[in-house]
Amino acid sequence: MLNNDSIVALATASGAGAIAIIRISGQDAIVIxxxxFKSVKNKDLTKQKTHSLHLGHIVDDNKTLDQVLVSVFKGSNSYTGENTVEISCHGSTYIQQQIIQLLLRKGCRMADAGEFTLRAFLNGKLDLSQAEAVADLIASDNEASHQIAMQQMRGGFSNEIAKLREExxxxxxxxxxxLDFAEEDVEFADRTQFNELINRIEFVLKRLVDSxxxxxxxKNGIPVAIVGEPxxxxxxxxxxxxxEERAIVSDIAGTTRxxxxxxxxxxxxGFRFIDTAGIRETKDYVESIGIKKTFEKMEQAQVVLYLVDSYELSVVSLEALKIEIEKVKNQFPLKPLLIVINKMDLLSEEKIKLIETQLxxxxxxxxxxxxxxxxxxxxLKNELLSFVNTGALRNNETIVTNTRHYDSLLKALDEIQKVKYGLETNLSSDLMALDIREALYHFGTITGQVTNDELLGNIFANFCIGK
Known part of the structure; x- marks a missing residue:
């Protein structure tokens, strides 16, 4: 699958900007x-050291396209593991396109999505889980997802998996x-040590699966549904x-439909807040659709905030509210439910105590x-944060965020538990060997020691073009 041709793409975001970077990678990248390139000091790029920077101009025949800085990275010392050149030019979209078209005419082809990182993987610069972490790092939009992606890209997750797989x-x-000495009935593998290893692998896999x-x-944000009466x-x-004024506010019940x-x-x-239509009996067709959607969003949410207008509460309405809260709990028994009492500034101390006592x-x-x-x-924000178990994050433990990894870990855990059962029941070595091979296979799919073109195509198709 590894191609030796030279690829080119814009490595920075598309559109106009102060600076743009055009990346070339491949066997002939430096030659192209x-x-x-015309150096201000008449340098020959093919004779320069790796990790060197050179000032000059990009020239198309006798036409100067731009003054640029060219970075040269040779062979295994580059991100892709092959000759790489990065051209830092001015960020005009016209200049970007002119330089890329010139490089295409000189023998490059446009890179596919994620092809630079794919080459890094195929050349042994990254394993597959680290390569996937590159995409997660680019997509990270909060501190926690950034921290996890950085840990995975540095090899924290893959190192843990690789060590277990090696043992x-x-x-x-x-x-x-x-199996080769089956007739002699000898044991080369110490069953006690093997059992200890299987127990340790099972423990680690369960922790990773739970994470x-x-x-x-x-990675995806925690959906929080805000529900209550109109x-x-x-x-x-x-x-x-x-x-900010994100939602329309009025005194008219049913404004949010x-x-x-x-x-x-x-x-x-990251938290994703969902403001829903008020829950009540209604004959308004449009509003009833909104109420139906409210229950759908409650089903999808990780946390439910049940908002109550405290100023309207009385002893009688508190009893009715308790019944409604129990209905929500019974319908969504596994979801954290936080009762939020609004308009506390209008309450007396006596009424606050009454509400606390009743609810x-x-x-x-x-x-x-x-x-x-x-x-x-x-x-309220701190209370929401308490619903998230951030202990593993604070302790810098490995946290699994990738669905593909999660699936492989579940399958590996299943095979390990079969091996454990085989040890407990004195299963024959040939049958245990089959389960061990399956476990090793699933470990290998995480880091890319076991892979195929279809899998790689699916993973790297979601990358941005210049990465």
Missing amino acids: ANSV LLNFASLIELE FAIGNVI NVGKSTLLNALLN DTIEDELVIGGI TTDNTQLQFISAKNKIGIDD
């Missing part, structure tokens, strides 16, 4: 760049050796959380706020 492979070799729950929400301040709360979504980063974690239970959390006056909003 040298053919269009398992060593024992697998001994098991396979036993996907937090890793997935960190006109209790849901849109006002969304605006207060985002600190469709869901409104926006994102906010709290403590380095507080072992599994019901209350948060008092004033969305209009932005009182208690920071406390």
Whole structure:
């Protein structure tokens, strides 16, 4: 699959800017760049040291296209593991296109999406999980997702997997050796040590599989549904959380008839807030569609904020509210539910105590706020953050965020548990060897030791062109 031809692409974002970088990679990259580059000191790029920078002009016959800086990276010392040149030119879109078209005429071809990183993988500069982390790093939009992508790109995840695979492979070799001496009935693999290894691998795999729950929400953002009756301040709360007038606010019940979504980063974690239509009995057809969507969004959300207008609460309405809260809990028993009491600035101390007494239970959390006056909003944000288990993130533990890795880990764990059962039941070595091979296969698919063109095509198709 590895091509030796030279590829070219714009490495910086498309469009006009102060500076643009055009990247060339391939066996003839330096020769091609040298053919269009005129150094101010008459340097020959093919004779320059790797990691060197040169000032000059890009020239098309006798026409000067731009004054540029050219960076030269030779062979295995480059990002791709092959000769690479980066041309830093002025950011005019006209200049960018003129230089790229010139390089195409000189023998380059346009790079496919992710082809520079694909070549880095094929040339052994990165393993597959590190290559995928490059895309995650580019896409990261908060501190937590950036931290995880950086850890994975530095090889934290792949090193952990590679170490487990190597230890398992060593024992697998001994098991396979036993098959060659089956008639002699000898054991080369110490079953006690092998059992300890299998238990350790199972423990690590379970931890990595469990980490996907937090890793997935960190990568994709945590959806939070803001629900409640009409006109209790849901849109006002969304605006207060985002600190901008994102949703229309009015005194008319049913103003929000469709869901409104926006994102906010709290403590380095991305949250996606969903302002929903008010829940009530209605004959309005359009509003009823919005209410139906509210329940759909509650189903999709990780956390539900149930907003209550505290000023309208009485002893009787508190009893009715408790029934409604129980309905939501019964419908979504596994979702964290936070009861948010709005308009606290209008409440007396006696009424606050009444609400706390009536609504507080072992599994019901209350948060008092004033969305209009932005009182208690920071406390609410901290409460939301508490729903996210960031302990692994703070301790710099490996966190799985990639669905493909998660799937391979689940399959590897299943095979390891089969091996463990085989050890406990004295299963024959030839049958255990089959399960071990399957486990090794799934380990290998994570780092790219086992791969195919279709898999690579699917992974790198989602990269940006210049990477």
